[in-house]
Amino acid sequence: MRKVVVTDHNEKWPLMFAEEAAKLRGIFGSEITSIHHIGSTSVKGLKAKPIIDMMPLVKNIESVDSFNDAMKKIGYEAKGENGIPGRRYFQKGGDTRTHHVHIFESGNHEGERHIAFRDYLRAHSDTAEKYGNLKESLAKRFPNDVEAYIKGKEQLVLEIERQAITWYQA
Template structure:
């Protein structure tokens, strides 16, 4: 089974795509909006990635799900299953290909620090970045089940990197 998109070499257009989408959806979160961060592999220069722009929306509190869901839908997003308690997830596909993912978490949620920390490590450490890229290509090549398998098999590497100095 295919992943949601194929891994591609880094594109300098990804930060531009992030900024455009950030500007497009920021109004949805109103006064609750604290920040919108570019996370995931497309936020790391020189790292190959599935060309799916990950936006991490940090809010002071979750607003009405009904209102946010309707506005996100109007911007082309579908609400996915929450990734953890308080970690809301939206996805956007264009012509059957995933293009954007939006993670919405309240300030202080553990996933905010985790996503930002892993992104920053990859940005700063070329050796870890190269190891992670090799793993991603290997997992894409060997994948038989789809995105859930791919994500689950990346998780031990991510955890090891995040817990390295603990």
């Protein structure tokens, strides 16, 4: 069973991202146009589940499926689109996940949405603090219910996302 754990920001998260990004570059090579550290672990000072979210952008999303075996060899489970059309999603670590990889084709609006959300939280520490405190509270309230944790933060995430996209596009 997956436990919901939210911790204070860990200064090692950017290094963990960089190490894993190097592995992904080794697998995907020139198919990758860029790799972004996204999610809460990418925002300095933000409380987060200790899972590194990564977003490689690729030239052709259809080509990603041919790398599933190579990803499996470094510990990832391929989950296909996993609910978001145009994405390829991979998880590492089973019930004690360490990394999520969200792959989009360059130019996909979902990629821009993730970057806008991250950059907005980086630029607005008050919003990041509010978001981190909510996540910490929900993790304490629902330590064994990932779905309730996700549902509990959904409204604030949508609110931040709307603000972030407007801010990012300006």
